[in-house]
Amino acid sequence: MYRIGMGYDVHQLVEGRELWIGGIKIDHTMGLLGHSDADVLIHAICDALLGAANMRDIGYHFPPTPGNEYENIDSKILLRRTIDLIATKGYQVVNIDATICAERPKMNPHIPLMQEMLALSMGVDIDAVSIKATTTERLGFTGREEGISAYAVALISKE
Secondary structure, eight states: OEEEEEEEEEEEEETTSOEEETTEEEOOSOEEOSSSOOOHHHHHHHHHHHHHTTOOOHHHHSOOOTTSTTTTOOHHHHHHHHHHHHHTTTEEEEEEEEEEEOSSSOOGGGHHHHHHHHHHHHTSOGGGEEEEEEOOTTOHHHHTTSEEEEEEEEEEEEO
């Protein structure tokens, strides 16, 4: 049996934070604001996986409650826990297709390392992780460089 899920996440760009996307740190003048490391790509992937398994969303399983264990957590840990969660229902990842929306910094040079990091975190072949990047042609909050968003689609299977 196969199931598809879709995920979306957005975080505000602010000064004084590191920029983590796709499990890697990217040099930039600003970072993403959030309860965890605010990795929009991983959060969108987690939501896609949880949605495919009909297991609600990332905020349900890893709530942004002040002072809890998820504060400033590395999102790769949340991704591994999400893989464990869907496995409780007998699901495994078939593939991920994701898009990062950002004006700056340019994401394309970082995509191969992101694919490697995400594949390792999910325990899948690198070929199962597709990542694309786009801008919004300077339109909206992304175009004004106020934030970064990501979309993800996940295909999971149960034997």
